[in-house]
Amino acid sequence: MAAKFFKHKWQRVTVYALLVVAVLVVGAALILNHYLKPMLQDKLRSSIRESSDSLYIADFTEAEINLLQGKIVIDNATLKVDTAVYHAKKKAGGAPNNLYSLKVKQVMLTGVKALKFYFSKKIDVGRVILIEPEIDMSYEANNTEDKPAKDNRTIWQRISKSLRSIRVGEIVLDGLKFRHIDYSHKRPLLTEISQVNLHAADLFIDSTTQNDTSRFFYCRDVTTEIKNYSGKTPDALYLYDIKSIKLSTQYKQLCIQGIKLKPFNNLLFFNKTRGDRFNISLDSVQLNRFDFMNYYKYRTFTVAGLRLVNGTINIYKAPNKLSTPAKENVNSFPHVALRNLDFGLRVDTVTLKKLNILYTEYNKKSKKTGTLTFSNTSGRMFNITNNKRALQKNNMCRIDITSYFMGKGRLDVKFGLNLTDKDAAFSYRGSLGPMELSGINRGVAPISMVKVTSGNLKRLDFNIDANRYRAKGKVTMLYDDLKIGILKLDEDDGKLKKKGLMSILANHLVIERNNPDEPGKTPRSANINFIRPVNYAFFKLVWKTLFSGIKECAGVSDMDEKKANSKLSEGDLEKEKKAKEKKKKD
Numbered sequence: 001m002a003a004k005f006f007k008h009k010w011q012r013v014t015v016y017a018l019l020v021v022a023v024l025v026v027g028a029a030l031i032l033n034h035y036l037k038p039m040l041q042d043k044l045r046s047s048i049r050e051s052s053d054s055l056y057i058a059d060f061t062e063a064e065i066n067l068l069q070g071k072i073v074i075d076n077a078t079l080k081v082d083t084a085v086y087h088a089k090k091k092a093g094g095a096p097n098n099l100y101s102l103k104v105k106q107v108m109l110t111g112v113k114a115l116k117f118y119f120s121k122k123i124d125v126g127r128v129i130l131i132e133p134e135i136d137m138s139y140e141a142n143n144t145e146d147k148p149a150k151d152n153r154t155i156w157q158r159i160s161k162s163l164r165s166i167r168v169g170e171i172v173l174d175g176l177k178f179r180h181i182d183y184s185h186k187r188p189l190l191t192e193i194s195q196v197n198l199h200a201a202d203l204f205i206d207s208t209t210q211n212d213t214s215r216f217f218y219c220r221d222v223t224t225e226i227k228n229y230s231g232k233t234p235d236a237l238y239l240y241d242i243k244s245i246k247l248s249t250q251y252k253q254l255c256i257q258g259i260k261l262k263p264f265n266n267l268l269f270f271n272k273t274r275g276d277r278f279n280i281s282l283d284s285v286q287l288n289r290f291d292f293m294n295y296y297k298y299r300t301f302t303v304a305g306l307r308l309v310n311g312t313i314n315i316y317k318a319p320n321k322l323s324t325p326a327k328e329n330v331n332s333f334p335h336v337a338l339r340n341l342d343f344g345l346r347v348d349t350v351t352l353k354k355l356n357i358l359y360t361e362y363n364k365k366s367k368k369t370g371t372l373t374f375s376n377t378s379g380r381m382f383n384i385t386n387n388k389r390a391l392q393k394n395n396m397c398r399i400d401i402t403s404y405f406m407g408k409g410r411l412d413v414k415f416g417l418n419l420t421d422k423d424a425a426f427s428y429r430g431s432l433g434p435m436e437l438s439g440i441n442r443g444v445a446p447i448s449m450v451k452v453t454s455g456n457l458k459r460l461d462f463n464i465d466a467n468r469y470r471a472k473g474k475v476t477m478l479y480d481d482l483k484i485g486i487l488k489l490d491e492d493d494g495k496l497k498k499k500g501l502m503s504i505l506a507n508h509l510v511i512e513r514n515n516p517d518e519p520g521k522t523p524r525s526a527n528i529n530f531i532r533p534v535n536y537a538f539f540k541l542v543w544k545t546l547f548s549g550i551k552e553c554a555g556v557s558d559m560d561e562k563k564a565n566s567k568l569s570e571g572d573l574e575k576e577k578k579a580k581e582k583k584k585k586d
Contacts, residue, residue, distance in 0.1 A: 047163060051155040054085050055096075060107075067114050070126075074107040095142045097297055105132035111169065123166045130173045139299065140183040154210040155218070165206035171219075173198040184299060185342070189234065197225045201250075214250075216293065221250035232264065237273060239264050247292065254287040259311075274321050282311035300344030300387075305351065312356045319362040325535055330468045332537035333424045335397060335417040338386050346390055350381040357403070363447050366489055366496055370446035374411065377403040385419070395420040406443060409435030409457065423467040428542060432460040437482065445487060445496065455482035464545055470532055471541060475549025476525040480514045482554065483507050512555030526552035 048058035060077040079102035089095040111126020159166075176196040182189040202220035209218055216222050226245040233240065243258025261280040263269045269277050289304030330336055338345065357374040379401035383394055399415040413430035437455035445451045457479050464473030485498040486506055507513075516523040526549035532541050 047159055047166075048079065050158045050162070053158070055082060055089070056080065056100075057082050065114070070110065070112045070114065072109040072112050074109075075105070077104045077107050078102065090142060093142075097139055097142050097299075099138045099140075101136045103134045104130045107131070121162065121164045123163060123168075125168045126170070128168055128171045130171075130176075132175070133173045134177045134179075136179045136181075138181045138183065141299070143298070156205050156207060156210040159205075160207075166203070167205075168203040169201075171198075171200035171203060182299075187234075193226055193229060195227065197227075199223050216249035219249070221248060223248050235273075237264060237269065238262065238278075247290075249292055252289045252292065254290045254292075256285040258283065259285060270318060270320055274318050276318050276321075277316040279314040279316075280311070282308060284309050298344065300346075302344075302346045304348045306347050306349070307351045307353070308355065309353045310355075312358065314358045314360065317359070317361040319364070325533060328534045329537050330424055330534075332539075333426070333468070334538060335419050335426065336424050338384065338397075338419065341386055344387060346385040346387045347381075348383065350384060352377060352379050352381075352401070354378065361447050363449070366446045366449055366487070367494070368446035368496070370443045370448075372443040373406055374403040375407045377401060379403075383419075391420055405432060405435070406439050408439045409433050421467070423469065425465075425467040427465045429463040429473075431462075433457045433478075434459060437479065449487045449496070451485040451487055451496075451498065453483045453485050456480055460550070462546055462549065464528065464542075466532075466541065466545065468532065471528060471530045471545040473528050473545070473549075474525055475528060475546060475553060476523060477550055477553040478515055478523055479554075482511055482513055484511060510556050515553055515555075524553050524555070526550075528552075 045058050048056055057080050058078070059080075060074045062075040064073045064075075066072070079100065081099050081101060086095060086099065108129045108131065109125050109127070110129075113122075113124040116122050116124050156165075174197045176198055178191075178193045178196050180191045182191075200217075200219040200222045203218050204215075204220075205218045209215060212218075214220075224245075224247040226242070228241075228243065229245065230239070230241040232238065238261055241258070241260045242256060244256070246255045246257075247253070259280065259282040261278060263277055263279070266277075284307070286307040286309075287303045287305070288307070291300075291302040294300045294302050331340065355377040357377055358371050359373075360369050360371040362369045379399065381400075382398045383390070384397055385391065395418060397415075397417040397419055399413075399417070401411075401413045401415075403411045403413075405411045409432050411430065411432045413428060416427045418425040435457050437452040437457050441451050457477070460475070460477045462473065462475045464471050464475075466472070484503065484506055486502040487496045488499050489495075490497050512524070528545055528549050530541075530545045530548055536544065
């Protein structure tokens, strides 16, 4: 067969020519491999050194080059900080906030155009895969903003003498082990993640991209995904679990799915802390136009839009919390807490959608818990910031919320928080209703030891201006057929039961049954001037101010409450009832 194939001269010449070409190509590849290997090793090391202004040192044990396949395999690659250079930069005030160390078992480069590198001084690689990568990262606040460096050349300008450009189509780091230490807090905060998938697309360094701000570390896009991330909070009180975290630098979007935060041990929680207990479950949190570079450099959190969708936030008030009457608690005001944050924050808009908020409190007298619910809560918050420049343009944070109190009455509230006022000024106004007032019993009765036996709320309106010292405003509550029962705990069966005489006294001497008293009459309104006890937290001040107005609308005065509590005789009751009726006629 072979003899027949080589019968003609042209056939033999063709085969010999192909063999010669193959030998030349293989020979050339072997020769180039021999010369390229030390050149590649030198260029890799020198390029890292030059591009990082001598801060980082790259090294590896072995590099294998296959020119025909366009493949390079590098074993045991490391990237380390030159500590002497770092300390010199820190002393001169030019040290970066973030430092890295990288350890990789193997780096595989495919689609390598070696001849382009040899003849044109251009690195062109199709794909880079890092096998068993480990990254240690640390953050220390050496700078709070970009400062002019002594060497202000771009990375391309630093490497341009030895390389004209660097291009990598894709970089893949799957199964990355990541360790981060943040030294900007009082105690270093350690975060460890065992499984991170990181993909970088189109890394390109040349004269055209050296100042391209749309690229992240010269990459068109860097996507990061973390799945099934769980752990404990630094105080070991809570467990957290996150289904997935995805970040895209190109689209400036961070998506977090399936967030759960729960106490490590419900039964022992209040033995370890006097703080309130939280259970949080959220389907998704999405950050749009997230300035990751600003966060990466300075831990400044800048977001155009933040969306919280579908979830439950359960707050259990600490039953053993000590209340010190003389202790100032103004730091509980959200705008004061925002001002005192140890990091920069600027969120243009927060959108809440379909959240259920539950507040649970234990009453030592009733030995029971009551839960207030705010169902299907939606709304928006605007201009949440402690950024000085942003506050010069707009110092007001607005919050518009719609919810359903106890799943019944629609509650609309608008808050206005003055973010710069020294007295922490704020306002809130809104309305609630209509709803059957007996619907609040399951939450209010165990806490207040008062039960609504009948009554219909037509509307509750409030308009309050407040600060750290007082709250002033107007409250109007329209209702009819209001009756209440004063409760006590039956020690025998542990149930709450109505106090007969006290309930009669309350309904006849204290509570006005309707507002307005008769159709067509002007309804009662309460003009509030509530002096804040210094230990009152923000939401306690809001609630107590409203409650004082609600009591006044219901005809309750301090004197009436004292009379009811003195357990008057039935004769006194009748006398007081007649005096009250006469007062109404006058």
